[in-house]
Amino acid sequence: MSGNKWLLILVVALAAACSPKTRPVGKGTTKPTDKTSDKPGDKADKNKKEDKDAKKVSDKRVSNIALILPFGLDHLNPGANYSAAGLKKASIALDYYRGFKLALDSLTGEGANYRVQLFDSKDEPSHSHSLALNPQIKSSDLIVGPVFPDGMKAFTTVPGNNKKLILSPLSPSAPTTYNAENLITVIPPLEYHALRAAEFAVEKSKTKKIFVLTSGYSAELPYIRYFKKAVDSLSKKKIKVVQLTVTRGNLKPIVAQMTRFDRNFMVIPSTNQSFLKITLYSLDTLAKRYPMTVIGHPNWEKFSFLKSDQMQRLNAYITSADRVNYRSQATITFMRNYRRAYRAEPTEYAIKAFDEGMYFGQLLADDTDKLKSLDDNEFRGLHNSFDFIYKKGQGWVNKHVNLLRYENFELKQVE
Known part of the structure; x- marks a missing residue:
């Protein structure tokens, strides 16, 4: 693809960040499920009160999310070109952004409010290190990225950068690689x-x-x-x-x-x-x-x-941890909405981003304190389920892994 075409795609995608709220995705992913329980009567009253309170809060509160993705926009400058590797990383960034944004658009249709700031990591550890010092990023309710291990390591090792949760969105690298208490590893290692x-x-x-x-x-x-x-x-x-x-x-x-x-x-x-x-x-x-x-x-x-x-x-x-059932109604609905929004086919990165956007976006919309107890909120997504465990020195890790069996000439999930 030429640099001019990439510039057009990126400008359209980034401009879409200011698009109006879209209607909910519908029969999409399951909302995070609270594991806690109360007595039946108390629970009903509590749910009614929480629904009212949530609506009031969602009308006022704006959740701030920082996305740090490897667009490598410097390669769009006059005389510069993307390498094959750089173009692939930029494609991953664009697909992830689209999927994540579609999830937030779905939630805004239900009354949630978000302010998303997009930053280019350039896939350079030194630049990721600099971004870790950015006050706008440090003040966000949730930081998503950098995507690749080297960038994440440079970002998490900055002194004092341990107050906000940092989501590692696509890498299954062992969290011991970073030794960050505030890290969320969503792809099971x-x-x-x-x-x-x-x-x-x-x-x-x-x-x-x-x-x-x-x-x-x-x-x-x-x-x-x-x-x-x-x-x-x-x-x-x-x-x-x-x-x-x-x-x-x-x-x-x-x-x-x-x-x-x-x-x-x-x-x-x-x-x-x-x-x-x-x-x-x-x-x-x-x-x-x-x-x-x-x-x-x-x-x-x-x-x-x-x-x-x-x-x-x-x-x-x-x-x-990557099994998508393309025959399920949830996936069919997502695919239809993604094509309608972007005139493109969703990749695995867009699907993962959508799941992550739905899960963390819903928690932020409900109550930012829910980010402190991810183990109390399970989630069934399109590509995998989220079942987090907290490990000292490693942060939150998703431990849910599916088991698949070769049956009737295809892989089928074992229930």
């Missing part, structure tokens, strides 16, 4: 994928033994460490984790430990294509004699080289 896999394996395994098949690459070590720790904790060390580094599909070292009378659980944390093809073929051969259940890495969802018939024979599962 790898640790919680390993935990969900361990919960399933411990619950279903009857052999008291789970096999972990690894290619030997160091990139797999964090997942294995998280998985082993979770299994030990959940089973009280009654289930043994047997780890094997597989070379050229050779599974003979573990065959003697396998059973023909129950499921043999195989956890494979690898994302290496050649390794997976050979190893899965070997497992498929063994599955003729030994019942199998395979649990794979969350990135498997994106791999087109995996064969559905083979995955079904292996009774394969994966964890996911």
Whole structure:
């Protein structure tokens, strides 16, 4: 795309920030659900009072939100051009902005009020560091971004920048990377994928033994460490984790430990294509004699080289925090409204932004104090649910991860 066309898109998008309130999205995402409970009579009276109070407050209060996104507008200057990588980041920024704004437009149609300030991080850590000192950003009720880990690290390490909540909107990086008490990690980190896999394996395994098949690459070590720790904790060390580094599909070292009378659980944390093809073929051969259940890495969802018939024979599962049901009425409504508003197809970033805008926008509209107790407010979105836990030194982390199974030649969510 040419720089002139990008300039036109960005100008139109940013001008839309001043657009009038739109009607609610309708049958979209579920509003945040308060976990607290009261007696039935008291709860009804309390809800009536809260509804009245909320309406009064929403008519007066304006929630301030700062969006820090990697538009890289410097590349629109005369003589400058976007690189392929820079253009991709700018596309992510634009898609995210659109999705987030559509959510806030939906909420303003119900009486909420927002003041959104948009800042260009340029995807430069030094610039993110400078933005952390900006009084307009520091005084916001919620700060969204920077998007990428390097920028977020530069932003959160500024002294005194720990009073307002900072939302990491798209990165699943472990919150220990930043060591920020006021951080919100909305995309579940790898640790919680390993935990969900361990919960399933411990619950279903009857052999008291789970096999972990690894290619030997160091990139797999964090997942294995998280998985082993979770299994030990959940089973009280009654289930043994047997780890094997597989070379050229050779599974003979573990065959003697396998059973023909129950499921043999195989956890494979690898994302290496050649390794997976050979190893899965070997497992498929063994599955003729030994019942199998395979649990794979969350990135498997994106791999087109995996064969559905083979995955079904292996009774394969994966964890996911990005599953969108495009047949649901909520998603259909969102897609229709997004196309109507922007004359474009929504990407995964727009969908995530919409969910995040609906969740945090609703909490801000209800009461800014709700941001202090995210664990009391669950949410079911289009791409994932939000179920936050607070961890000292890490801030708020969304721990909700779905389990998907290969069934009828497609991935289906396990309820």
